[in-house]
Amino acid sequence: MNGGTPRGGDVRCDVLVAGGGPAGCAAALALVRAGADVVLVAPAATGRPPIGENLAPTAGPLLERLGVIGQLGLDGHAPCYGGRAAWGADGLAEVSSVFGPYGPGRHLDRARFDAALLEAAESAGALHRTGRIRTVERLPDHWRVTTGATGTVSARYVVDATGRPARLARRLGATPGRSDRLTAVAGHLAAPGGGTAEPELTSLVESTPWGWWYTAPLPDGGRVLMAVTDADLVAGTRLHDPVVWWARARATGHVRHRLAPWQGPPRQLSVAAAGASCTRPAAGPGWAAVGDAATATDPLAACGIVMALATGMEGARAILADHAGDGGALPAHARRITALHEEHLHARAVQYRREQRWDTPFWHRRHQGTG
Numbered sequence: 001m002n003g004g005t006p007r008g009g010d011v012r013c014d015v016l017v018a019g020g021g022p023a024g025c026a027a028a029l030a031l032v033r034a035g036a037d038v039v040l041v042a043p044a045a046t047g048r049p050p051i052g053e054n055l056a057p058t059a060g061p062l063l064e065r066l067g068v069i070g071q072l073g074l075d076g077h078a079p080c081y082g083g084r085a086a087w088g089a090d091g092l093a094e095v096s097s098v099f100g101p102y103g104p105g106r107h108l109d110r111a112r113f114d115a116a117l118l119e120a121a122e123s124a125g126a127l128h129r130t131g132r133i134r135t136v137e138r139l140p141d142h143w144r145v146t147t148g149a150t151g152t153v154s155a156r157y158v159v160d161a162t163g164r165p166a167r168l169a170r171r172l173g174a175t176p177g178r179s180d181r182l183t184a185v186a187g188h189l190a191a192p193g194g195g196t197a198e199p200e201l202t203s204l205v206e207s208t209p210w211g212w213w214y215t216a217p218l219p220d221g222g223r224v225l226m227a228v229t230d231a232d233l234v235a236g237t238r239l240h241d242p243v244v245w246w247a248r249a250r251a252t253g254h255v256r257h258r259l260a261p262w263q264g265p266p267r268q269l270s271v272a273a274a275g276a277s278c279t280r281p282a283a284g285p286g287w288a289a290v291g292d293a294a295t296a297t298d299p300l301a302a303c304g305i306v307m308a309l310a311t312g313m314e315g316a317r318a319i320l321a322d323h324a325g326d327g328g329a330l331p332a333h334a335r336r337i338t339a340l341h342e343e344h345l346h347a348r349a350v351q352y353r354r355e356q357r358w359d360t361p362f363w364h365r366r367h368q369g370t371g
């Protein structure tokens with residue numbers, strides 16, 4: 001492939017990647033490393049920190065294969081030595097990653113991590129355009145995509161890496177189907193003034209009758225705290241109210257100990273869809289979806305970034321194979337995405353069945369396989 005000839009406001013390229021998160025950057029990196037001309041279109045950073053700070057140890061080999069591990073400054077993020085969970089019992093169980101084959105994970109400054117990945121994709125040769133995909137039109141041998149104020153891109157292939165909304169795949173007739181209504185009500189607790197004792201560098205999950213809590217330290221000394229329940233249960237639990245959210249967190253058996261340096265909730269909470277989903281189909285002639293746009297996982301698994309990197313690389317491989325004449329490569333990508341989603345649903349059901357202490361709507365749905 002080769003075809004990137006910037007002309008005024010319009011650009012021609014081999015592959016247009018929509019989205020500058022981990023999946024879009026992984027796809028762009030794998031494609032440019034194989035010699036493709038890539039335009040990556042993503043909006044400017046909002047200043048709001050992206051959700052999802054726990055980088056699993058298994059990300060290491062993927063970042064290594066992408067040839068960017070040295071550029072990401074991972075040592076500047078906090079190590080994550082594993083997780084603790086009060087799940088199915090009052091006591092805490094521990095999962096350590098220190099002695100695992102990949103060593104510790106990371107508690108990321110997520111905005112910095114995403115920005116470093118995007119910079120790595122650009123320095124490898126991807127052309128970054130700030131904007132959003134607006135329209136996409138199929139012409140006989142290429143796609144014509146408008147990107148708002150930044151003009152038009154003509155590309156032989158397009159990659160949807162726009163995250164859960166799967167904005168490009170939807171325009172191409174695919175359907176992102178949600179398997180449940182899981183919702184996270186999250187807050188960032190700013191680093192307390194005056195310094196604190198060395199924070200415990202592990203994540204913590206604690207189940208409750210209405211769902212579960214997750215908390216983890218951030219590299220700047222702050223902390224992320226989130227309540228996870230079903231969308232229709234948020235109003236009844238009043239978890240969207242920062243005062244109630246905080247009071248409930250302070251009434252837990254374990255999470256509350258990690259909140260000791262803080263006197264109250266942050267002023268604002270963010271509410272985000274967090275359910276598992278799968279886009280069907282996740283590829284078609286001339287296009288592929290990757291990352292959350294293809295399949296999103298339950299945050300209990302804390303593997304979304306790894307999945308985004310892996311499916312980004314896999315989507316790039318399918319496009320390169322299609323270009324080389326393998327007409328089965330893109331349909332095979334779509335089948336793999338469906339299989340990954342089904343495998344995730346199975347593993348998740350096993351995990352939720354381990355908690356049998358409450359017969360409440362949240363747990364009842366999970367035990368019956370309806371949530």
Ligand SMILES: Cc1cc2nc3c(=O)[nH]c(=O)nc-3n(C[C@H](O)[C@H](O)[C@H](O)COP(=O)(O)OP(=O)(O)OC[C@H]3O[C@@H](n4cnc5c(N)ncnc54)[C@H](O)[C@@H]3O)c2cc1C
Pocket residue numbers: 018019020021022023024041042043050051052053054055056131132133134161162163164167184186226272273274290291292293296297299302303304305306308
């Ligand atoms: C509550 C919660 C907690 C989580 N915690 C973790 C965790 O601890 N660890 C973990 O590994 N995963 C976690 N995840 C999942 C993880 O954040 C995602 O799986 C991951 O960000 C997916 O990467 P992505 O590149 O596919 O999508 P995203 O990171 O969502 O990136 C999408 C990109 O597309 C861009 N975009 C959107 N619309 C357009 C458009 N029209 N045109 C062009 N670009 C567009 C966006 O600006 C962005 O750059 C969590 C998820 C949730 C909901």
